[in-house]
Amino acid sequence: MGHESSCLVAKLSHYVTLTDADREKLATFEKTERSFAGGTEIHQGGDENRELYVVKRGWAFSYTDLPDGRRQIVKIHHPGDVIGFPDVALKHTTTTLRTVEDVCLCPFPKSALDLILREAPRLSALLLSIALRDQVVFIDVLRAMGRMSAREKIAYMLLDLIARLRITNPGMTDTFRLPMNQGQIADYLGLTNVYVSKTFIRLEQDGLIRRHDGYVQILAEEQMIALTDFQDRYAQMDTSWFPQA
Amino acid sequence: MGHESSCLVAKLSHYVTLTDADREKLATFEKTERSFAGGTEIHQGGDENRELYVVKRGWAFSYTDLPDGRRQIVKIHHPGDVIGFPDVALKHTTTTLRTVEDVCLCPFPKSALDLILREAPRLSALLLSIALRDQVVFIDVLRAMGRMSAREKIAYMLLDLIARLRITNPGMTDTFRLPMNQGQIADYLGLTNVYVSKTFIRLEQDGLIRRHDGYVQILAEEQMIALTDFQDRYAQMDTSWFPQA
DNA sequence: CGTGCCATTGATTATCCTCAAGAAGAGTGG
DNA sequence: CCACTCTTCTTGAGGATAATCAATGGCACG
Structure with a gap:
């Protein structure tokens, strides 16, 4: 970068x-x-x-x-x-x-x-598309907030973060740095810091993730994708309708 | 129309x-x-x-x-x-x-x-603006889903609906038709049909709203706006930066 | 070596969900 | 006009998820 x-x-x-x-x-x-x-x-x-x-x-x-x-x-x-x-x-x-x-x-x-x-x-179309794609992302978050348990919400957040980071860091595998504290994660997911802590520990005990010094490792990505019905909205967009250059 | x-x-x-x-x-x-x-x-x-x-x-x-x-x-x-x-x-x-x-x-x-x-x-700018404004609306809904009680969520939804309807029906006052059933309202707000029913009844008992044959009347709009910190995102947009006609 | 922030843990509480049943109304067919 | 069904709303009892409150320990930082 x-x-x-x-x-x-x-x-x-x-x-x-x-x-x-x-x-x-x-x-x-x-x-x-x-x-x-x-x-x-x-x-x-x-x-x-x-x-x-x-x-x-x-x-x-x-x-x-x-x-x-x-x-x-x-x-x-x-x-x-x-x-x-x-x-x-x-x-x-x-x-x-x-x-x-x-x-x-x-x-x-x-x-x-x-x-x-x-x-x-053409660039206008791209900006518009990004604005619209972000709407789809908000819709996904909305679904998580409205209908998911705390466990699912956290899994969802981790999958979303790693999908986004992969766009600009193609070399990334299953581990990423998560600099936010648990109070902030709670404020993002509509939970409390206490319950985020408890839920993280359960996710770790269940072998879905591992944590060490501010890094999170996704151990069972497939399982977490199934748990949350996660869709990657970042990897591709439909640019077929764009005006020609 | x-x-x-x-x-x-x-x-x-x-x-x-x-x-x-x-x-x-x-x-x-x-x-x-x-x-x-x-x-x-x-x-x-x-x-x-x-x-x-x-x-x-x-x-x-x-x-x-x-x-x-x-x-x-x-x-x-x-x-x-x-x-x-x-x-x-x-x-x-x-x-x-x-x-x-x-x-x-x-x-x-x-x-x-x-x-x-x-x-x-100019029309492109308007479409882009509407896409972006809708993002702001989603953000407002997100806040409601993440941090509001059932009572606040329902109040928020009613205020949002009436604000939107007022754009195309300038004559509208404090009453509007709500054709959705309580299961659908629950699916919108991340609740259950049962709890929507109970919460509606409480809102009615508290004198905030009235219901009759599929219509809802907002009795205490100011109080509901204060309760939910509601912002009308529909009434105006910033068109000052648009390209000239 | 305090101080402050953060994660963790436990005990208790509350909001909202689940399950179940009943009432009111609309539409259907006899 | 009357069952009958179907849908929707309501009501109640009991339960679960997540919140609140409070205390502890680790760690970084000055």
Whole structure:
């Protein structure tokens, strides 16, 4: 993940062949970069007129709170992800953005999208497709939240994370670093930190996973896929209907 | 809702002024129409190469099942909605579409989007915005599913439905028809039909709502908004960054 | 060597589910 | 017009999953 080629270009190239003109336009998204320490709040929900970010390094997440403090983490951001895309539709930010660890982000203004839409129909189609694919992913999460047990939810989350990480790290096998703590995992899955702990231990005892120093190893991926009816939405998209280059 | 102006045009016109060229392109979405009886399965999750639909009349919903039969309703469709938009990104349908009552739909092919993206940047921006706005809506639902009690979930659902219906029916006040049964509401909110019944009764006893012959009346909208921290995502969008006409 | 964060563990509680049965209403056929 | 069925909503009893509360130990960090 990159010196010359950015993680964004790497991620998008997974789906279509980008022309030099496309790469040039995308490069404007990563002109500037800013670093943040772990546990930093980068912007708050309700802020106005925000920028978008491309993640260059590190994990972050977006969350919303209920007035009484209950928290829901809504999206976990990895390198190559675009943060804040959904908020483009609205005048105000809907979620708060917080870093999990030390992070490097590339901010860019909404108006950069305008250029893409006017001049690059093929890239527009790709951006639209990613927005729509993300909707499908949200639908999958919704199903997990509404109808899965705690055990299934955690299995689902682990499968989802590893599927996403494999897109940009093709060498990855069955082990990945999980820098989030159990309170954050609980806020993502609609559980409590205590119950996440207990459920992780059961998953380990049942031989589905193993944990060591912040890493998770998936021992029985097939079994976990069956348990959660997991579908990988990241590996491929339908680009057949795109405008020609 | 429509003879000359379609519900789709009506819904989109709420956000931007459409040119005649725009209307003409959108009209291709509603060239043909098909009617379905209530309780019909229109297409199954996993089907290939599907069409999109504009809803002309009646309610429908999209759902996914887990292998053991647990069901999650993912989206409730009203007149003017485009059904199947998220699936454009993928080769196969992700959800099953079922009618709630007698329904009239206008099917159109994916490729119609291609035309828009190539020739109508402003309309492209609007479609992209709607896709992104729908993501925000999914995020709101996610928060409800993850962190709200049954009582709050139902209140949230009712507020969401009435906010959506108000877009196309500006005359609507505090009462609307809710043609879904309690099992379907349960499948939407991640509850059971029994508990939905009990919770509805409590809401009624507490004077928040009233029910009569399939209609729901919101008696204490302010209180319910406070209870659920409800945000109306439908009333306005940020169109300021759109390409000029 | 404190201090703070985090994971773990146990005891208790509550929300919501499961199972079961009954009532009200709509539609059907005789 | 009257059974009859079917669906939906309601009600109650009992149970399970996950929450809450509280305490402990490990580990990193200053």
